[in-house]
């Protein structure tokens with residue numbers, strides 16, 4: 001563990017630095033792709049020592065997969081890991097170009113974490129990976145001069161898309177800087193105005209909920225609805241299978257959030273509520289719209 005770098009003065013560091021705050025599922029993936037696709041040093045800030053250890057292991061195995069086909073895979077992995085530091089708190093160890101926040105989805109926690117980031121690194125582009133909170137509200141609470149949403153997808157290492165979410169006060173320079181970072185990471189940005197569900201969750205959930213209503217009304221079976229979208233509309237996976245994979249409880253929570261923000265068109269069908277209350281929440285429970293035990 002390279003925790004000893006914590007405390008290093010900014011003027012002793014000559015590489016471009018990136019800070020990722022929160023080394024969980026998303027933070028580890030984001031740190032991994034910064035290491036594999038750029039030459040930046042990456043500082044992952046996480047107060048939980050177990051999470052830091054897990055993060056390093058996840059990143060190392062992700063880098064091994066990323067470089068598996070290269071002749072000098074071991075050297076590439078070890079060179080990337082040399083640029084990784086896992087630290088328990090923000091410090092003056094780096095003057096980062098970008099700070100990406102990926103702590104749990106709680107507005108008060110995110111506010112505290114982002115305010116600390118702005119105090120330490122007022123010049124940096126500050127990005128939040130929130131999936132559902134208002135980027136504009138976080139921007140206002142935080143008071144950052146350069147602020148955007150950067151909504152990465154799970155699993156980060158294999159997902160091509162990043163939604164760049166503009167708060168009502170994000171400057172054009174901040175939005176362009178975020179788009180450039182996405183391109184550097186070999187990902188594709190779509191640029192979205194701050195609004196509930198951004199672009200992808202909103203449309204994805206709308207299609208999923210309509211597919212559930214169709215099952216409820218007996219229009220067709222789950223399998224036939226999914227096959228229709230795969231064969232007819234070239235979806236890589238049908239909306240009901242996708243809902244099972246994401247988790248019906250997760251889909252219900254997002255639908256409830258969108259219904260409260262955008263109105264009754266996002267109200268969850270009774271079938272979805274019933275399945276969640278019966279514990280049939282999709283793949284992780286063994287059953288949902290499909291049986292998953294032997295699938």
Ligand SMILES: NC(=O)c1ccc[n+]([C@@H]2O[C@H](COP(=O)([O-])OP(=O)(O)OC[C@H]3O[C@@H](n4cnc5c(N)ncnc54)[C@H](O)[C@@H]3O)[C@@H](O)[C@H]2O)c1
Pocket residue numbers: 021022023024025026027045046047048051102103104105106109113129130131132151152153154
């Ligand atoms: N998991 C997903 O599929 C997904 C997809 C897109 C966006 N997101 C968003 O990404 C964010 C992170 O989600 P996740 O799934 O990675 O969560 P996670 O629970 O896996 O990881 C969060 C990490 O943050 C750390 N943390 C807690 N308090 C902290 C603090 N004060 N400072 C620094 N680190 C702290 C925790 O120790 C943990 O390691 C959330 O906003 C979530 O909505 C998640």
